[in-house]
Amino acid sequence: MPRTPTALGDRQMAVLLALLVALMPFSIDAYLPAIPSMAQSLGADIHRIEQSLSTFLFGVAAGQIVGGSLSDIKGRRIIALVGLLVYIASVAGLTAIQTAEQLLLLRLIQAFGAGMTVVVVGAIVRDNYEGRKAAQMFALIGIIMMAAPLVAPMLGAALESIGGWRAIFVFLGAYAAVVWGLLYRFLAKPAHTEPIDRHIFGVVAGRYKRVLSNTPALGYLFFQAFSFSSMFAFLTESSFVYMKLYGISAHAYAWVFGMNIITMATFNRITAWR
Numbered sequence: 001m002p003r004t005p006t007a008l009g010d011r012q013m014a015v016l017l018a019l020l021v022a023l024m025p026f027s028i029d030a031y032l033p034a035i036p037s038m039a040q041s042l043g044a045d046i047h048r049i050e051q052s053l054s055t056f057l058f059g060v061a062a063g064q065i066v067g068g069s070l071s072d073i074k075g076r077r078i079i080a081l082v083g084l085l086v087y088i089a090s091v092a093g094l095t096a097i098q099t100a101e102q103l104l105l106l107r108l109i110q111a112f113g114a115g116m117t118v119v120v121v122g123a124i125v126r127d128n129y130e131g132r133k134a135a136q137m138f139a140l141i142g143i144i145m146m147a148a149p150l151v152a153p154m155l156g157a158a159l160e161s162i163g164g165w166r167a168i169f170v171f172l173g174a175y176a177a178v179v180w181g182l183l184y185r186f187l188a189k190p191a192h193t194e195p196i197d198r199h200i201f202g203v204v205a206g207r208y209k210r211v212l213s214n215t216p217a218l219g220y221l222f223f224q225a226f227s228f229s230s231m232f233a234f235l236t237e238s239s240f241v242y243m244k245l246y247g248i249s250a251h252a253y254a255w256v257f258g259m260n261i262i263t264m265a266t267f268n269r270i271t272a273w274r
């Protein structure tokens with residue numbers, strides 16, 4: 001019989017969740033330096049390739065809606081593992097694409113898997129920690145969310161120079177496979193899960209209805225969406241502006257992108273102090 005995964009200590013759990021949450025910035029930022037070469041290789045306009053970023057955003061949103069609801073019913077572990085399997089399968093396809101349309105489709109599927117997986121991180125923290133310990137866990141996740149975008153473009157530029165842009169997706173697949181193995185081995189199975197039947201859909205719809213009927217919540221969601229969309233506009237066009245208009249190399253772009261992230265993080269801290 002397979003051995004039941006062992007429950008982790010606080011420090012090990014923090015590392016595991018940090019690896020899991022880093023999947024998102026790696027998936028978004030690692031291939032930014034390679035967008036011009038991808039456009040050339042696939043025979044597509046660079047702006048067509050940039051659409052894979054907005055496609056990824058929609059896929060993540062759908063994955064979070066589905067994964068968040070299902071994880072409340074079937075448990076965090078199984079949903080994270082299934083999401084990672086979807087992610088790995090789509091990345092395997094991305095290493096062999098020949099057209100921009102294939103890129104857009106597989107990035108949508110990749111994002112759906114990533115959304116299903118990463119959405120459970122906050123839920124796992126809330127399930128297992130309270131008060132100060134929960135705050136410490138969320139603080140670590142926030143640090144990773146700022147650190148990973150610094151590393152990802154540099155790593156992507158290095159991988160492109162070594163093995164071409166397809167090597168970036170090979171790395172993402174290998175990274176996701178390692179995280180899948182760690183989750184399977186170390187994340188404890190839930191003590192109880194509910195069956196999925198037709199009544200569940202009404203329960204889930206009711207939860208979303210309560211949120212969308214709350215006026216303060218809608219205001220918060222609007223400003224969060226506006227802020228995030230502004231950042232995504234920058235991500236989408238940054239490689240074109242820096243590498244095509246300004247003519248800098250992929251490695252230089254990674255450093256300039258990193259400086260942008262540091263600037264954003266700095267002003268974010270200044271805002272918190274006000």
